[in-house]
Amino acid sequence: MPTTVVFVDMFGDVDVVTEPLSLDEFFALPYELIELVEGQPIVMNAASGPHQFAVAELLVMLLANRPDGYHVVTSPIDWVVWGDPRATVRQPDLVVVRREQLRGPRLTEPPLLAVEVVSNSSVERDLVAKRNDYARAGCPHYWLVLPGHPEVVRLHLDGESYVEVGRIKGDAPVTVDEPYQITIDPRRLVV
Numbered sequence: 001m002p003t004t005v006v007f008v009d010m011f012g013d014v015d016v017v018t019e020p021l022s023l024d025e026f027f028a029l030p031y032e033l034i035e036l037v038e039g040q041p042i043v044m045n046a047a048s049g050p051h052q053f054a055v056a057e058l059l060v061m062l063l064a065n066r067p068d069g070y071h072v073v074t075s076p077i078d079w080v081v082w083g084d085p086r087a088t089v090r091q092p093d094l095v096v097v098r099r100e101q102l103r104g105p106r107l108t109e110p111p112l113l114a115v116e117v118v119s120n121s122s123v124e125r126d127l128v129a130k131r132n133d134y135a136r137a138g139c140p141h142y143w144l145v146l147p148g149h150p151e152v153v154r155l156h157l158d159g160e161s162y163v164e165v166g167r168i169k170g171d172a173p174v175t176v177d178e179p180y181q182i183t184i185d186p187r188r189l190v191v
Helices: 023-028 049-064 099-103 120-137
Strands: 005-008 014-017 034-037 040-043 070-074 079-082 088-090 094-098 113-117 141-146 151-158 161-169 174-176 182-184
Touching (some): 049 113, 161 174
Antiparallel strands (some): 034 040, 151 161, 174 182
């Protein structure tokens, strides 16, 4: 059964979506804080202050030793996880991608690393739905940041699903070697 989604822009114009959208229809919508899941647009709330703080701090840490030819990008950036029919477009909080992937209007290949900062409104989406989508798409590394703890859960693609390869938490910085050498200080992820 199709979901009905109603969008109202600042001029009062209304868009009603009841059938699955194609990629072209989705990208023609004048909205940024939405994802597309199996053809259905999903409206997302703007990120909270603590969420944005964690994203900014993690951005600095990921930029420190990134390999030549790679860049770190924050949301909103559309990643076409898979195309029509029943297209899915996600907006990870952070991605590490090859520079040439940034030349187009959106990502069409998996990033090296996708990161989601988990908030109260995104627990199921980040821990289950996006985890499954990113694995199915072939993203080799997926990290979940739990800013309230603070903790970074590191997942690595093993076949068609992710396996946990470690957690970064505590009162001291930790250096990991995958997907490249990165030093994470969990204390810096909390306002």
